Amino acid sequence: SEIRRKLLEAFRDAKGGYVSGQKISELLGCSRTAVWKHIEELRKEGYELEAIRKKGYRIVKMPDKISDNEIRLGLETNRLGHDIYYYDQVDSTQTIAQELANKGVKEGTIVVADEQTGGRGRMARTWYSPKETGIWMSLILRPNIPIQHTPQLTLLTAVAIVQAIEEISGLSPVIKWPNDILINGKKVVGILTELQAEADRVHAVIIGMGINVNQNQDHFPDHIKEIATSLYIEKGKYFTRAEIIQKILLSFERLYDQFLKDGFKPIKLLWESYAIxxxxxxxxxxxxxxxxxxxxxxxxxxxxxxxxxxxxxxxxxxxxxxxxx
Ligand code: BTX
The missing domain is CATH 2.30.30.100 (SH3 type barrels.)
Known part of the structure; x- marks a missing residue:
């Protein structure tokens, strides 16, 4: 509703700070009692709010779900992300995406999970994917390109993710060739590109993206605390994962369409502008x-x-x- 939208905008403008009951009642044009009712409704939707006398209300935590509905609502792409396979816990979204690709699912299909117990990095390394704090997603593509061009899709993915993070958070991540995205020298994103091909024909490219979103320092095990970071750690505020997924898919689709049409050159320029x-x-x-x-x-x-x-x-x-x- 209009009221709900105004209310959420007020909190968004406050950037995690307090909004007084007085201010809310002025914005919505309603009584202080009605304000309280609207706040209660947000609570029921899963928002965690804090109320402090004389200061007002503050959103402590947004409802942060990534199942089918949340990703679909507000998705602006033409074809990517329209088929969504959501799991609360999986071994690895890559494994599931590989199986789906084998079964012939169409380009743009995504697999997302709230938690991975066997998240994979490159060269048999592990990707730490704790519950409900990050984006663990695999995107299935079926590009008609020569096999030797598929690594370019890793670079394209990095550009798409950097653009989405910049737009959503105002942070300025940088790319470290080929597949790391860093903020303040620490890894916030990992990308894993896998291929299903035969002779010189690409059947599917499966792009795994691991993005640390709402973790705090304690969420990371000791051995990666030093090298890893999250959007929350860098920005001091929680993000809605579904919104980030939507933004990534949108910037991905734009870049990918350009790539299929004009090749890697335009992507290269963008990539260089973000790379260290x-x-x-x-x-x-x-x-x-x-x-x-x-x-x-x-x-x-x-x-x-x-x-x-x-x-x-x-x-x-x-x-x-x-x-x-
Ligand atoms: P990589 O081999 O470049 O990086 C793996 C290394 O990164 C690990 O050895 C560890 O040092 C560090 N690391 C592990 N977990 C994290 C983390 N959460 N944050 C920061 N650093 C970490 C990068 O491989 C590719 C990762 C792709 C992950 C996605 S998630 C969805 C999909 N499913 C799946 O199994 N993998 C991909």
Whole structure:
């Protein structure tokens, strides 16, 4: 309703602070008693509110569900995210998405879970995916592109997520080639791109996105506390995960349509505008060995170029990157 919208806007404008009962009654044009009733309605919807005499009301926690309805309501995409598979707990959304892709589900299908017990990172690493605090999502794509172009989709995904986070939070995340998104030097997002292909035909690309949203420091186990962060930690406020998912899908769809039409070039420009670790000394650990040198950029294919001390330029398709101090 109009009243509910005004009320929520007032809280949104207060950015997590208090809004006085007086102010609310003026905004809504209703009595103080009626204000209390509207507040109670929000509570019933799952909002956690705090009321303090002389200060007013404050939203402590938004209802934060990511099941089908919440994602669908307010989704502005033309095709991505229209088929939603939601689970409260899974081993890994990637595994489920792989199975669905095999069964032939259509492009744009997403798998989301409130918790992963076996979240996967790259190279058999684990992705810590605690309950109801983050976005653990897999997106199924069926692009008609050569297999060697699929890593470009990882870079595209990073751009889509950075744009969504910027828009929603005002934070300015940066991308570390190829798949890390950092805020203040700590990892807030991980991306895992998996492929189903045969000979030179791509059947499906499954893009896993892990986004730390509402965790506080205590939610992270000791070994990743030092390297991980969340939007909540960086911004000091809780976010609604469904809204972030909607924004990611929307910016993803725009970039993806452009990519299918014009190739990687336009995405490359955007990617470079968000990236760090270029023009710096780095150590790249690949499956076939370690390369040290200066990162000089990515080429038009999205491959990282590193110039060694001997002056040789190496092409790096996949690696872990450490920036030398
Ligand atoms: P990665 O191999 O680049 O990063 C994994 C490393 O990141 C871990 O070894 C650990 O050091 C650190 N790490 C683990 N969990 C977290 C976390 N929550 N926040 C920050 N750092 C962490 C990145 O792999 C790719 C991750 C993709 C995750 C998504 S979630 C949905 C989908 N399903 C699934 O199983 N994986 C993907």
């Amino acid at each position: 670790s270029l023009k710096q000394m780095i150590t790249a650990r690949t499956l076939s060995g370690t390369i040290r040198g200066k990162a000089i950029g990515i080429n038009d294919e999205g491959v990282l170029l590193v110039q060694t001390e001997e002056g040789e330029v190496k092409h790096i398709y996949s690696a872990d990157i450490e920036i030398s101090k």
